[in-house]
Amino acid sequence: MSYELSAIISIGLEKYVVNEFNLKKDQYFKDLPIKAKVFKGGVGFYFDDPFCFHLIQVLRSPTKFFLKIAEFKCRDLPKLFNKLTKVPWENYIYSKSIKVTSTASKSRLINTKKIEETASKALEKWLSANPRKKLPLTDFTKDQIIHLSLIEDLLTLRINCSGEPNFKRNLRHTQGIAPLRENYAYILLSILTNNLKDLNNKTELIDPMCGSGTFLSEALNFFGFIKGRDFSYQYFYALKGLKPLVENSSHLKKIYFCGVEKNKYLESFHQKNFLNSPEIKFIYNDFFLLKRSNFSSEKQILICNLPYGKRIKVNEDINSFYEKFIKHVFNEFKDCSAGVLLPTIFAKKLKLKQLASFKNGGLNVSFCQVNPGFNTNATGVRD
Ligand SMILES: C[S@@+](CC[C@H](N)C(=O)[O-])C[C@H]1O[C@@H](n2cnc3c(N)ncnc32)[C@H](O)[C@@H]1O
Structure with a gap:
C-alpha cells in the first residue's frame, strides 16, 4: 500500500522540513524509500513501508501531520454523504469526538459549513453502525480531526495523525510567558x-x-x-x-x-x-x-x-x-x-x-x- 503523509509548516519554512528529513532519513529510515515533495505550507512524504509513519515522531520542524485516506469526484451533498459512509474509517477512527474541517475552491460544492455538516452526519451514521471499542486514550489523542479539501470537484479526505500539534513536546513541566513554539x-x-x-x-x-x-x-x-x-x-x-x-x-x-x-x-x-x-x-x-x-x-x-x-x-x-x-x-x-x-x-x-x-x-x-x-x-x- 502507498501512503501520502503531509507535514504542515508555516509558508516560507517548507525547505527546512526537507532539510531535517534529509538530515535524519539515514539515522531512522535507512534503506526505506521515501519521497519528499514541497507544496505551499507543507511537505508531502510518499512511501510504502508503514514504518515510515514514524516520520511524525522523528521530525521536529513540522506543526502537524495529515494522512490522505481517500480521493474521489464529488459534485453534490448526497453523493458526499454516500461516499463518506463507505470509507474504511475503522482503520483510523478510534475516538467518538471527531471534528470536521474543510476548504473548497473552484468546485460546485462551495459552502464549507454544509460540507462539514454532511460529513459529520455521515460519520455519525458510520459510528452508530460501528461502535468503537474503549481505548486507553490520553489527553493528547481525545479529538480526531478529518479534513476535506475540494478543488475543482475532486475531494481529498485527510486525517490528522498528530493529535495535539507536534510542537507540544511535553518536555517542559512549566512555561515562561510568550514561549517560542x-x-x-x-x-x-x-x-x-x-x-x-x-x-x-x-x-x-x-x-x-x-x-x-x-x-x-x-x-x-x-x-x-x-x-x-x-x-x-x-x-x-x-x-x-x-x-x-x-x-x-x-x-x-x-x-x-x-x-x-x-x-x-x-x-x-x-x-x-x-x-x-x-x-x-x-x-x-x-x-x-x-x-x-x-x-x-x-x-x-x-x-x-x-x-x-x-x-x-x-x-x-x-x-x-x-x-x-x-x-x-x-x-x-x-x-x-x-x-x-x-x-x-x-x-x-x-x-x-x-x-x-x-x-x-x-x-x-x-x-x-x-x-x-x-x-x-x-x-x-x-x-
Ligand atoms: C520573548 S521571551 C523569550 C521566550 C523564550 N524564547 C521561550 O521560548 O520561553 C523574552 C524573555 O527575555 C527576558 N528579558 C527581557 N529583557 C531582558 C534582559 N535585558 N536581560 C535578560 N533577559 C531579558 C524576558 O524576561 C523574557 O523571559
Missing part, C-alpha cells in the same frame, strides 16, 4: 548552527533572553525523536503492530549552553525542566550588564527570541531596545554568530539581514543575522 526554535537553531555542526566543545550556545529555555531544550534533543507524549497515528488500527522507533544515540551531541534571564522567578522552572542536564548554565541577570568574560567558552553563538514589547514589556521604546541589543552584541561578541527573531517591521527598520521570515501567532516575524562579522554560511540547508 518548539518547532520554530528547532528550525532557527538548524539555520544558525548549520544543524549543530558549528557547535563544538569550544563553543557555547547562548540564549541571552532565554525565558523558559525553548532553544535549549530543542538543541539538547536535536537528533532525538519526540518522546513523552502520544500521537494519533499510534492508535490507528491500520498501523497495529507497528515496530516502535529505537533511539539511535550515535548522533547525540554534548551541547554547552548558557541561558540568560533577568527574571529570577524562572529559576525554579529551569531547575525542574533541565534537571538532568547539569552541563547547562543559567545566569539570572540583565544581559546588557554582562560582558564576554561572564561566559565560559572561547567562542559563543547567540540565538534569541527578542521580546516584541506586547506580552513581554520592556522599559523603553522597543526600537531603542533592539538597537541597544544589537550594539551590545556587536561590542561584546563581535566575532560570534548571532541570530535573533523579531517582528519583520523592525528587522526592516534596522536593516538586518533576514535569514527566514514567517508568521508567528499572526505576526510577521523574521530571523535575522545580527553581527556583520557573522561567519557561517547560516543556511542549515545543503542544496
Whole structure:
C-alpha cells in the first residue's frame, strides 16, 4: 500500500522540513524509500513501508501531520454523504469526538459549513453502525480531526495523525510567558548552527533572553525523536503492530549552553525542566550588564527570541531596545554568530539581514543575522 503523509509548516519554512528529513532519513529510515515533495505550507512524504509513519515522531520542524485516506469526484451533498459512509474509517477512527474541517475552491460544492455538516452526519451514521471499542486514550489523542479539501470537484479526505500539534513536546513541566513554539526554535537553531555542526566543545550556545529555555531544550534533543507524549497515528488500527522507533544515540551531541534571564522567578522552572542536564548554565541577570568574560567558552553563538514589547514589556521604546541589543552584541561578541527573531517591521527598520521570515501567532516575524562579522554560511540547508 502507498501512503501520502503531509507535514504542515508555516509558508516560507517548507525547505527546512526537507532539510531535517534529509538530515535524519539515514539515522531512522535507512534503506526505506521515501519521497519528499514541497507544496505551499507543507511537505508531502510518499512511501510504502508503514514504518515510515514514524516520520511524525522523528521530525521536529513540522506543526502537524495529515494522512490522505481517500480521493474521489464529488459534485453534490448526497453523493458526499454516500461516499463518506463507505470509507474504511475503522482503520483510523478510534475516538467518538471527531471534528470536521474543510476548504473548497473552484468546485460546485462551495459552502464549507454544509460540507462539514454532511460529513459529520455521515460519520455519525458510520459510528452508530460501528461502535468503537474503549481505548486507553490520553489527553493528547481525545479529538480526531478529518479534513476535506475540494478543488475543482475532486475531494481529498485527510486525517490528522498528530493529535495535539507536534510542537507540544511535553518536555517542559512549566512555561515562561510568550514561549517560542518548539518547532520554530528547532528550525532557527538548524539555520544558525548549520544543524549543530558549528557547535563544538569550544563553543557555547547562548540564549541571552532565554525565558523558559525553548532553544535549549530543542538543541539538547536535536537528533532525538519526540518522546513523552502520544500521537494519533499510534492508535490507528491500520498501523497495529507497528515496530516502535529505537533511539539511535550515535548522533547525540554534548551541547554547552548558557541561558540568560533577568527574571529570577524562572529559576525554579529551569531547575525542574533541565534537571538532568547539569552541563547547562543559567545566569539570572540583565544581559546588557554582562560582558564576554561572564561566559565560559572561547567562542559563543547567540540565538534569541527578542521580546516584541506586547506580552513581554520592556522599559523603553522597543526600537531603542533592539538597537541597544544589537550594539551590545556587536561590542561584546563581535566575532560570534548571532541570530535573533523579531517582528519583520523592525528587522526592516534596522536593516538586518533576514535569514527566514514567517508568521508567528499572526505576526510577521523574521530571523535575522545580527553581527556583520557573522561567519557561517547560516543556511542549515545543503542544496
Ligand atoms: C520573548 S521571551 C523569550 C521566550 C523564550 N524564547 C521561550 O521560548 O520561553 C523574552 C524573555 O527575555 C527576558 N528579558 C527581557 N529583557 C531582558 C534582559 N535585558 N536581560 C535578560 N533577559 C531579558 C524576558 O524576561 C523574557 O523571559
